[in-house]
Amino acid sequence: MTTTSTSTASTLEPLNGYSPYIRALLSAVLLTLAMPGITGWWPLLFIALIPLFSALGRLSIQQSLFTGLLCGLLYYTSLLYWIIAVLKRYGGFHPALAAAALFALAFYMTVYFSLFCVLANHMLAQSASRGKSVALLLLIAPTLWIGLDFLRGILFTGIPWMDLGYALYRQPLLIQAADLGGHHLISFAVILVNALLFWLADRIHAFFSSASAGSDYHFAPPVIVFLLLVCLGGYSTVRYQQISSDTAATDTAIISVVQGNIEQHLKWSPHHKEKTVDQYLSLSAHAFQEEDKPALLVWPETALPFYPAREPLMDKIRDFIQAHDVLLLTGSPYFIVTPQEQTPVSYYNSALLLDHSGRVYSRYNKQHLVPFGEYVPLRTYLWFIKPLVEIVGDFTPGDSFKPLVAENIKAGVLICFESIFPDIARQETTEGANLLVNLTNDAWYGESSAPYHSWAMTVFRAVENRRGLVRAANTGISGFVSPTGEILQETALFKALATNAKMPLLSHHTLFTCGGYRFAILCLTLIPTLLYFSARKKRKE
DSSP: OOOOOOSTTSOOOOOOTTHHHHHHHHHHHHHHHHSTTTTOOGGGGGTTTHHHHHHTTSSOHHHHHHHHHHHHHHHHHHHSTTHHHHHHHHHOOOHHHHHHHHHHHHHHHHHHHHHHHHHHHHHHHTSSSHHHHHHHHHHHHHHHHHHHHHHHHHGGGOOOTTOGGGGGTTOGGGSTTHHHHHHHHHHHHHHHHHHHHHHHHHHHHHHHHOTTGGGGOOOHHHHHHHHHHHHHHHHHHHHHHHHHHHHHHSOEEEEEEEEOOOOHHHHTOTTTHHHHHHHHHHHHHHHTTSSSOOSEEEOOTTOSOSOGGGOTTHHHHHHHHHHHTOEEEEEEEEEEEOTTSSSSEEEEEEEEEEOTTSOEEEEEEOOSOOBTTTBOTTTTTOTTOOOSSOSSSOOOOOOOOOOEEETTEEEEEEEGGGGGOHHHHHHHHHTTOSEEEEEEOOGGGOSSSHHHHHHHHHHHHHHHHTOEEEEEESSSOOEEEOTTSOEEEEOOTTOOEEEEEEEEOOOOOOHHHHTGGGHHHHHHHHHHHHHHHHHHHHHHO
């Protein structure tokens, strides 16, 4: 292999053979091991990208594209492997077709990964020396990554599944800055740490391998990055203590979460619906045997497997509510008849709030529906694909962020995977929610990593908006999260139970709630600027 000097006047040493691809595969493996559900070795998150970074800046366009494809495909297929079982069991897909669907989704998400590699490699290659290239990585890598993450989270309804920062969901002291710039800021910091450690390793290697390396250090960028990380760490420590104090002094409400553990293949069976109701009522009764009686019962998404308006079993539920003088928030399908419109009946995936008499007096309709799960996009052309939800007709999206008011509780409701879209919880907080409630049914994920992923992403909504968060899942994971992001309680998968917690009801707004959600947008808009200045710098050199 022909190489050149590493002095400031030289070009970067190229990588030939299989070296960049081996490094890409190593990064994919480290990222996979860092994510919850399989191993959850979160410290690996801070070194996982170093092998990939070590290849960038020295590749051709084709090499950088293939490096990104290789890393992204391995990572995303290992992250989303559970899709095959879901499509086979509940979608009726042939195993080969289910595997093809997984590959297609992983490939789509990998497009952003590859775009990162191509753009980063192009910008770093404009530097005349390895030292400058590595220092420039500290600015380029996090900005590019977060900007592309944001784009992936909004295009084609968005797939923001398990962005890097989410792997830290069990480390509240490391995620407090999410109330400044959301989970994207935490991912930004993770990438900064990877880039800084790579810079340090590269400079140590250069110092011992080249007599001229001392002139190629470029200390300013790493020093700035180090100070930024120190500031974020200091902020997190102080903010954690402050929010803990605020939480201890605020109003509270005792809430009970009921995890029914109804098997998915039985959930919509007409012959099983009475057993389902009896199961929830029996578990709910246990909640009142504890010393602190709940003011609000929370049942999961579509805990009622029928339309309440025309179901005799609602009498049982009303009798229970009246006997225990409690409010009930439950998931349920719902329909509205509007004969004056072209579509006379609209179906919703809803959260219903029942008052002390058992009457439905408030309702939230799910807004962000699951493609191919709750509706079929381009139904005219994809007529052969049926929704996974076993209800007649597609759901209609809701359009209101207003919280459901239950005495002193103002619940901002997130149904199913709405909890992975930060802006929904943010807008509900802006509308006055003092508590976030996630109703979900993760039964079709089985004993996979997906329920842990979903739980991890949900935890961040509490920190970003400084709201207590309650989660009721049919088969788990259910739980309670404090405004600091601490997991107060969480249930095991596939266990039927009811559990109570005293939840704080904070009302002030965070920087993220007011405008910090634009941090990722800023990163995206900076990408053309970075491309322009890197090209301009190359021309000057």
